[in-house]
Amino acid sequence: MKxxxxxxxxxxxxxxxxxxxxxVFVSVLSVALVSLLASISYSSLxxxxxxxxxxxxxxxxxxxxxxxxxxxxxxxxxxKDQIDPDVSTSFCFNNEEVPAWPDKSGDxxxxxxDNFYKREALLTRSGSVITAQISVSWQTLGNIxxxxxITKYHNYxx
Amino acid sequence: MAYKRRxxxxxxxxxxxxxxxxxxxxxxxxxxxxLLRLSLQLSQLQRVKEVGDYITNQITQTVRTNAVRIDSTCxxxxxxxxxxxxxxxxxxxxxxxxxxxxxxxxxxxxxxxxVSAALPIAYNYSTTLVTNASSDNYxxxxxxxxxxxxxxxxxxxxxxxxxxxxxxxxxPQRLSYRFYLYIRN
Numbered sequence: 001m002k003x004x005x006x007x008x009x010x011x012x013x014x015x016x017x018x019x020x021x022x023x024v025f026v027s028v029l030s031v032a033l034v035s036l037l038a039s040i041s042y043s044s045l046x047x048x049x050x051x052x053x054x055x056x057x058x059x060x061x062x063x064x065x066x067x068x069x070x071x072x073x074x075x076x077x078x079x080k081d082q083i084d085p086d087v088s089t090s091f092c093f094n095n096e097e098v099p100a101w102p103d104k105s106g107d108x109x110x111x112x113x114d115n116f117y118k119r120e121a122l123l124t125r126s127g128s129v130i131t132a133q134i135s136v137s138w139q140t141l142g143n144i145x146x147x148x149x150i151t152k153y154h155n156y157x158x
Numbered sequence: 159m160a161y162k163r164r165x166x167x168x169x170x171x172x173x174x175x176x177x178x179x180x181x182x183x184x185x186x187x188x189x190x191x192x193l194l195r196l197s198l199q200l201s202q203l204q205r206v207k208e209v210g211d212y213i214t215n216q217i218t219q220t221v222r223t224n225a226v227r228i229d230s231t232c233x234x235x236x237x238x239x240x241x242x243x244x245x246x247x248x249x250x251x252x253x254x255x256x257x258x259x260x261x262x263x264x265x266x267x268x269x270x271x272x273v274s275a276a277l278p279i280a281y282n283y284s285t286t287l288v289t290n291a292s293s294d295n296y297x298x299x300x301x302x303x304x305x306x307x308x309x310x311x312x313x314x315x316x317x318x319x320x321x322x323x324x325x326x327x328x329x330p331q332r333l334s335y336r337f338y339l340y341i342r343n
Contacts, residue, residue: 036186037189040189040190040193043193044192044193044196047193047196047197047200048196050200051196051199051200051203054200054203054204054207054333055203055333057207058207058210058333058334058335062334062335062336062337065336065337065338066336068338069314069338072312072338072340073308073312073338
């Protein structure tokens, strides 16, 4: 017993850990845990953003297709008439199916498209070219994220 | 017995430690699992976008390059589309060959495919655009497919492409595609 007690002297000398040891251990552990949680939450945020970006891109392309159809079917002049001369005109295309031209109401009031996105188009006419800047935006944690595409529609006699 | 109560932890201490670990570990694993689930859903959605864009480009380019007019009489003529009444869109090309797009069921699988009359000298347009393969982990299905003939040189195509995962912890991912086909040849 004596031998054993001598052997574990370093244990028997103290009843557990000192305060400094505990503080160091807890702080190292908490730094590790907090950084782990931070990286996990940041990557899930990035994943959500990537997911929204895919859908937003599709929504923007859809509107670009619809504008192209307007030129093909109704003609360039009709498309041009929708736009105020000399100034850029913004339209809100928050409706799902894009059935008709919205009022020249300007910017969208809310994130109504799929209850999450906002789809706006800024159309500018100059001569025989119409420039459309389509932007689909959404909110993440108070930040506004956006996907934007710019298309030009030319008049080639349709 | 001087060292009687010196080493080791009491049962209370052990229970506390095990309880804390027991509470935190599942929480951490739940968060990590959620992360994996999100990334799987993202890859699903990207696959939907990839296939949808492929279908859009394939149809648009083929029609733009080859079609001279929309011709629905092809269905009863050379193409013999089965089953009849399926939503389809058919064109004629310069060499009078019929080709078009339709949902085709072969066996248990439904495919969105390009079909064409099997004339020996004509170019064969037949190709499968998307197969609703049941063996896939994320089978893609084409829903609400509508071909609308606006006039002889303009048609509208709309469909939803949905990825239905075979496991229930992943949500289905859906993208709507609507585009127009113009014929200027």
